[in-house]
Amino acid sequence: MIKMRFLATAMILCNCAAITIVNNGVAADSTNFSNNNAPSYENGVLTIPRVDTPDQVGNYQDAVLRFDPKLSTWVLQQVIPAKFNSSNPRIKSVNVFVINDSFPTQVFLQVIGDFTCGEFGQINIGRKENLFDIQISVTPTPPGQACTTDITEFVRVIQLDVYRLSAGDYQYSINGGNQGTFTLTKDNKFGECGGTSNTEEICETEVTTGS
Amino acid sequence: MIITSGTTQSNSGWGLDRLDEISVTLDNTYVYTNTGAGRKIYILDTGLDLSNPTVAAQFGGRASVIWDVNGGTGADCNGHGTQVSSAAAGSTKGIAKGATVIMSKITSGCTGSSSISTSVTAFNWLAANEAAGTITNWSQGFNNPGCSNPTISTSLENSIIAAHNKGIIVVVAAGNDSCNTANYSPTRIPQAFVVGATNNQLISSGKDAKASFSRTGTNISAFAPGESVALLNFNGVSVTNSGTSFSAPYIAGIFAVACQAAGTFCNTATNATTLYDALRNTGIIGTVTNTNGTPLTGATSRFIVQQW
Numbered sequence: 001m002i003k004m005r006f007l008a009t010a011m012i013l014c015n016c017a018a019i020t021i022v023n024n025g026v027a028a029d030s031t032n033f034s035n036n037n038a039p040s041y042e043n044g045v046l047t048i049p050r051v052d053t054p055d056q057v058g059n060y061q062d063a064v065l066r067f068d069p070k071l072s073t074w075v076l077q078q079v080i081p082a083k084f085n086s087s088n089p090r091i092k093s094v095n096v097f098v099i100n101d102s103f104p105t106q107v108f109l110q111v112i113g114d115f116t117c118g119e120f121g122q123i124n125i126g127r128k129e130n131l132f133d134i135q136i137s138v139t140p141t142p143p144g145q146a147c148t149t150d151i152t153e154f155v156r157v158i159q160l161d162v163y164r165l166s167a168g169d170y171q172y173s174i175n176g177g178n179q180g181t182f183t184l185t186k187d188n189k190f191g192e193c194g195g196t197s198n199t200e201e202i203c204e205t206e207v208t209t210g211s
Numbered sequence: 212m213i214i215t216s217g218t219t220q221s222n223s224g225w226g227l228d229r230l231d232e233i234s235v236t237l238d239n240t241y242v243y244t245n246t247g248a249g250r251k252i253y254i255l256d257t258g259l260d261l262s263n264p265t266v267a268a269q270f271g272g273r274a275s276v277i278w279d280v281n282g283g284t285g286a287d288c289n290g291h292g293t294q295v296s297s298a299a300a301g302s303t304k305g306i307a308k309g310a311t312v313i314m315s316k317i318t319s320g321c322t323g324s325s326s327i328s329t330s331v332t333a334f335n336w337l338a339a340n341e342a343a344g345t346i347t348n349w350s351q352g353f354n355n356p357g358c359s360n361p362t363i364s365t366s367l368e369n370s371i372i373a374a375h376n377k378g379i380i381v382v383v384a385a386g387n388d389s390c391n392t393a394n395y396s397p398t399r400i401p402q403a404f405v406v407g408a409t410n411n412q413l414i415s416s417g418k419d420a421k422a423s424f425s426r427t428g429t430n431i432s433a434f435a436p437g438e439s440v441a442l443l444n445f446n447g448v449s450v451t452n453s454g455t456s457f458s459a460p461y462i463a464g465i466f467a468v469a470c471q472a473a474g475t476f477c478n479t480a481t482n483a484t485t486l487y488d489a490l491r492n493t494g495i496i497g498t499v500t501n502t503n504g505t506p507l508t509g510a511t512s513r514f515i516v517q518q519w
Binding site for chain 2: 083085086087088090114116117118138139140141142144145146147148149150151
């Protein structure tokens with residue numbers, strides 16, 4: 001299987017606005033690319049687990065596209081709309097853990113809630129400036145299927161990617177609500193220099209080249 | 212308490228305890244006279260493992276499996292079917308302690324998912340093969356992305372109507388997404404007796420608070436306990452669980468008890484609708500409130516009590 005990395009690639013899958021395909025990290029250009037939620041390609045079929053739109057992280061899930069050589073284009077085979085649903089799952093409480101006794105600072109959200117009728121789905125995280133936008137989804141019942149009407153409680157601990165973030169106040173929002181804040185008391189990154197990615201400073205260290 | 216000369220079960224759990232009280236109170240007992248003996252309750256669900264001695268003992272030889280859509284023995288490897296069955300007719304967890312339980316495993320493997328067509332087959336089979344007065348519990352539903360996209364299945368509704376027209380009493384769970392039952396199949400049709408869920412949070416204040424997850428709407432026939440109620444799991448272990456899934460079988464059990472007490476009344480197909488109305492009319496009006504204790508909005512505040 002060929003793993004493909006999409007870096008802020010814009011595609012048009014439907015009538016919605018431009019969408020961004022991202023991985024399981026904070027943003028498309030995150031360094032902690034997660035294979036378990038990565039787009040993949042095999043035998044002419046492109047599978048994209050998560051698709052963000054400007055208004056919602058994970059707005060579409062499990063998109064499957066097949067390349068049509070006659071049309072020389074990708075044809076959408078299926079996609080699951082995953083609009084935020086305030087009633088399923090239900091978020092009962094969120095506990096914020098900011099781990100400051102080591103560096104870099106780590107931030108975790110412990111989310112307690114329940115859901116009904118279906119399986120626990122994707123957890124997706126996006127960030128726009130100081131707001132972490134989090135989606136916890138329940139896999140919808142496929143057409144023609146019913147499900148048991150009991151309640152399943154859950155506790156999930158979600159790690160926020162706060163590395164390289166500057167000191168300051170940050171917000172989180174889960175499924176369009178359940179908002180809260182936390183604070184990073186200092187810039188949360190080690191010193192870096194040189195190159196072109198994520199660095200602003202020129203390295204002062206003398207670089208030895210071959211003679 | 213209205214039954215004063217019956218059998219008393221101590222430490223019954225709050226669900227059973229609440230169901231034998233006219234007033235909103237608890238006394239840690241469930242008192243009953245009739246047991247639903249001679250009545251059949253079909254459970255369309257995830258199965259029942261009668262090879263487990265604790266599960267078998269809960270039903271004392273009154274339970275069987277009639278069908279497994281997977282072609283297996285109908286054993287429960289999910290838990291939901293056993294829990295629902297125990298609420299309906301378990302000897303320690305249920306209402307109708309003498310009723311016959313017939314499990315039809317409609318779900319796929321160990322999942323809680325089932326094809327709607329399987330339920331349609333089951334209801335049509337009941338219409339064709341079972342006698343009036345037979346009770347069926349369907350604690351199933353649909354997962355929709357919000358309340359604005361409800362699932363409608365006319366084939367499911369038609370099969371329930373067919374069963375009801377033959378005198379089958381069809382009890383269904385309202386659903387757990389807080390949406391309006393009037394917009395969903397099969398909770399929107401009067402041939403289904405639709406049960407919402409309450410909790411015990413405000414009983415000390417004399418109120419049956421609607422469980423926050425319970426669907427609402429005037430199509431709800433009645434409310435019954437459905438949050439943190441005591442049940443038996445598929446492995447024989449006692450559990451507490453929540454959902455309108457468990458409110459419905461309490462009412463299925465009450466239908467069995469009521470039909471036993473009513474003699475042959477339930478055995479006439481044309482009486483099924485009358486029976487629905489009769490049970491509704493025995494419900495205690497005004498005790499069910501919104502989750503926060505304010506007067507219930509959007510649904511009839513009717514709590515069914517086991518009076519037989």
